[in-house]
Amino acid sequence: MAPELRQFFRACNPGKTIRFEDPEERQYYIDFSSIRGGEVIEELGQTIALMDPDPTCQLFSGHIGCGKSTELLRLKAELQDKGFHVVYFESSEDLDMGDVDVSDILLAIAHQVSESLEAAKISTQSSYFTGLLQECVDFLKTPVELGVEAELSLGIGKLTAKTKESPQLRSQLRQYLEPRTESLLSAINRELLQPAQEELTKQGKQGLVVIIDNLDRVDNRRIASGQTQSEYLFITRGEQLGGLQCHVVYTIPLVLMFSNELQTLKNRLGGGTDPMVLPMVPIRLRDGNECQVGMAQLRQMALARAFPNATPEERLAGLTEVFDSPDILDQLCIASGGHVRNLLSLLFACLRKRKSLPITQDSLNLAIQQARDDLTATIDGDEWALLKQVTTQKKVNGEDECQALLRSLFVFEYRNDADGRWFDINPVLAGARELS
Structure with a gap:
């Protein structure tokens, strides 16, 4: 042989x-869960299944390269087998990991969720986002052909692709969106997630799950406030990231497990539950x-x-x-x-x-x-x-x-x-x- x-x-x-x-x-997959100090993926999935339809926000960390992405894709497959609609994406597809803010993450989530829902023939038309995208283009004063797209994901995708390749445009877009973060979060819940959940229920499915991979790769540089970028995103702004009305799994930098603010992270973003670590x-x-x-x-x-x-x-x-x-x-x-x-x-x-x-x-x-x-x-x-x-x-x-x-x-x-x-x-x- x-x-x-x-x-x-x-x-x-x-x-x-x-x-x-x-x-x-x-x-090629080998299941190491029984010897890694706990069946981490089973616990993440079980929490989602038992808490549904109540939304959950869970945090997942570990060394880069230790197999987190493989395990998250396993989680996706197992939840889909249970009837959940699962949106898995690598945040590095939409974001520059060296320069990230909360509005960037929320916009990336709206892009990936709308794209997945549209592929499942679930409508994502939104008057708020149609207006917001056009306002962003007008504010940036740069040619982005949004058109009269029926698909929300195309409009958001064009905008995020343009700003990802240009730090100057990204900074300008952030200046416009950051004061509107609460209204952006509210619109994602009201005009995207809630209608999707209702349609999934009609189709006899379980809830919506969003798995955001690669956020553990955000640059840990110190920003103007004196915090590291990861502390600012996941602790200072944790309540906003934790405000999505669906099941969410965030990958977070391992360094946060050693932060003096770990308990604050646990309560603001993790909903009171400890982050799960893949050793x-x-x-x-x-x-x-x-x-x-x-x-x-x-x-x-x-x-x-x-x-x-x-x-x-x-x-x-x-x-x-x-x-x-x-x-x-x-x-x-x-x-x-x-x-x-x-x-x-x-x-x-x-x-x-x-x-x-x-x-x-x-x-x-x-x-x-x-x-x-x-x-x-x-x-x-x-x-x-x-x-x-x-x-x-x-x-x-x-x-x-x-x-x-x-x-x-x-x-x-x-x-x-x-x-x-x-x-x-x-x-x-x-x-x-x-x-x-």
């Missing part, structure tokens, strides 16, 4: 998210012993890329078609630290260099060394000192340490029922001289 190299190489693309609704891609897949337990279940699942993740149609037992039987030895596969899993994109990145690097199977010890060593060199080049003296503390204390404290260690992927977070929450360094750094 030899894997087809080209298919295996494409399946290891670290930049590709598994589309859970596609049966072909779903074969790494544990390769070791808090005491340093191997996490056997985590390693077994990571082996399956790697082998599923080569043998997507096979059973777990068949994949293990074909292991030496992919790796020179079982030890090489284990070293790959350990080096990834349970970070799913890192595992794929290392696999991809091995295949790109050697261009043949099986993967050898030399090619894996080279991939790990390159990853270590790239990472260590960005670490300064103070950060090395923090990393040494993490290796012994298994803790990260405060926003500054989070920003320095977690956002940069120098340190990973782990959770399980027995040990709770702990942190450890990215394993590719384990051989660095600075830690000796």
Whole structure:
């Protein structure tokens, strides 16, 4: 049972998210929920199902690249199976993540929701938005051909596309919309979400769910108020973002989990519920012993890329078609630290260099060394000192340490029922001289 190299190489693309609704891609999915300290996606979905028709606002976070998008697409598929109309979108499609305000997010939500509803043959005509869009164009004094579109999404899409590519136009549009944020929010609820909910009910469906991915990527720079952009958006303006009259799931930056304002975030935007965090897949337990279940699942993740149609037992039987030895596969899993994109990145690097199977010890060593060199080049003296503390204390404290260690992927977070929450360094750094 030899894997087809080209298919295996494409399946290891670290930049590709598994589309859970596609049966072909779903074969690559490994369910890590039982070993990540709680079934996060099940809890998000269960909250929506039990609270419906009352709206909910839930917050979801984790390391960039840890698999959040894949899990959110799984949530979308499961909610659709239960009869919900789900709008999932990547906020980076509409927004410049380095420069975002609340009115930008609300307009992006109106765009994506209206587009999804129109695709489902649900009318989104709105006198408020028709007038607002024309006022915006007149205010900007720039050619944007709105036309007399029947589809609200086209008009909003043209406007947001124009402003995304121009910081000057974006700033001007924000000057016009920000004083009108409350009326914009009210109109989204009154003229878009409420009519949609009524029509969905007539069709025998459950409620409307909006999943906004990639907002965790907003730039964490400090703005004029002295706050970071993420604190301003999700805490200071949290009540407005939480004011949509439908089920909403926001991805938020992991740094907010270490903010002094975490409880304010929880109450203003999260409706009193804690944000859900997707940690790494544990390769070791808090005491340093191997996490056997985590390693077994990571082996399956790697082998599923080569043998997507096979059973777990068949994949293990074909292991030496992919790796020179079982030890090489284990070293790959350990080096990834349970970070799913890192595992794929290392696999991809091995295949790109050697261009043949099986993967050898030399090619894996080279991939790990390159990853270590790239990472260590960005670490300064103070950060090395923090990393040494993490290796012994298994803790990260405060926003500054989070920003320095977690956002940069120098340190990973782990959770399980027995040990709770702990942190450890990215394993590719384990051989660095600075830690000796």
